[in-house]
């Protein structure tokens with residue numbers, strides 16, 4: 001029956017009941033949303049093996065030979081070959097693919113802008129080894145550039161990891177390093193966000209890494 005044919009008191013009662021039901025339903029939806037929100041697993045903090053690089057971490061081999069062993073500067077030829085590495089703090093941080101690093105040694109004085117020269121040492125430069133487009137691992141090409149196999153993104157490791165082809169939206173992130181006791185040591189966090197990292201997360205990780213605690 002439509003409201004036009006009802007007495008005024010009945011119309012008011014119906015409106016009250018309908019409104020109350022609407023409120024009840026709304027509260028129900030909100031309560032359900034709260035419960036679902038509460039059930040959603042909280043973001044777990046990273047384990048020691050998943051934490052990002054931090055100041056003081058030593059770079060260790062990621063390849064099959066010498067895996068986990070510190071990379072020694074005296075063993076590196078300045079030939080531009082690519083060496084894959086993990087950062088190692090208390091433990092090797094190899095349980096987060098995004099921590100994979102690529103390291104190059106060139107003849108001193110041959111690195112080019114926009115490489116952050118103050119974050120290199122003895123011709124050694126280090127980058128995050130994950131493509132900035134959609135997160136594949138980069139590989140070294142015969143011409144000395146880096147190629148991402150997923151969508152042919154390419155980077156110049158001799159020039160600050162600049163994008164020289166394909167879809168990557170920004171250069172590879174250079175990781176500042178220094179040399180101590182023939183080992184390569186992380187000096188601070190990446191100079192720009194790495195793949196999948198927001199600017200705010202990058203800033204937070206940078207602050208944390210500089211305490212040596214990330």
Ligand code: FES
Pocket residue numbers: 131132133134135136148149150151152153166167168
């Ligand atoms: S993931 Fe590297 S170019 Fe797309």
